[in-house]
Amino acid sequence: MQLSRIFVILLFSGLAACSSGPTNEYQTYPELNARELYESALESMKTGNFGSAIRRLEALDLRYPFGAYSQQSQLDLIYAYYKRGDSESAISTADRFIRQNPRHANVDYAYYMKGLVNFNSEVGFFQEVFAAKLSERDASSARTAFEDFAELMRRYPESNYAADARQRMIFLRNRLADYEIHVARYYMTRDAYLAAANRAKYVVEHYPKTPAVADALNIMASAYDILELTDLAADARTVLKHNFPDYES
DSSP states (O other): OHHHHHHHHHHHHHHHHHHHSOSSGGGGOTTOOHHHHHHHHHHHHHTTOHHHHHHHHHHHHHHOTTSTTHHHHHHHHHHHHHHHTOHHHHHHHHHHHHHHOTTOTTHHHHHHHHHHHHHHHHHTTHHHHHTSOGGGSOOHHHHHHHHHHHHHHHHOTTOTTHHHHHHHHHHHHHHHHHHHHHHHHHHHHTTOHHHHHHHHHHHHHHOTTSTHHHHHHHHHHHHHHHTTOHHHHHHHHHHHHHHOTTOOO
């Protein structure tokens, strides 16, 4: 009986403690107005304290969703999430900004940041501290990043971020082609020669200006030889020799 009374007292004490604290993020800085919240968030970002910046920007977004600092604070929040390593929140905030502000002068930044977040997820921290070759890792993030940058280029070819996006797309295109070669070689080791040839052919057709094309043609020639598709093998070797005369398998 005594234990039951103690449990009830502790339970209600815990509930009281919870109810006395802030229930929503916007209650964290009740003493600051919109301008003060925004300026303090910028100061936190300048010093690299992105956690503090995020809390202030989130508070600003919740307390003043239609205020003078609303749209810019959302753009800054995308960057703060990115720098903090919260990819999911960065992308969802970018998507929300694009959805709510499709004609905003800086909406191209939101498209660019989506690509940058996925690009960073793809490359990782020094390729996961060199734990595995980049070409051997799943390429889904690379594909998503490429599509994000491509969307930016389609919509805003004159964007200030277009040049950087274009360079990253070149890297990603090479990365995607290398991954296809990795898969094709795996199929060769598993005696799945037709699958290997088709994967290599995909590289030739979809990534024609990448260094991986030479390897793709060589795989096609080898696979077609084994499959006794002599004409296709000869064609692959002819194209390989013509375009890459110094290639050594």
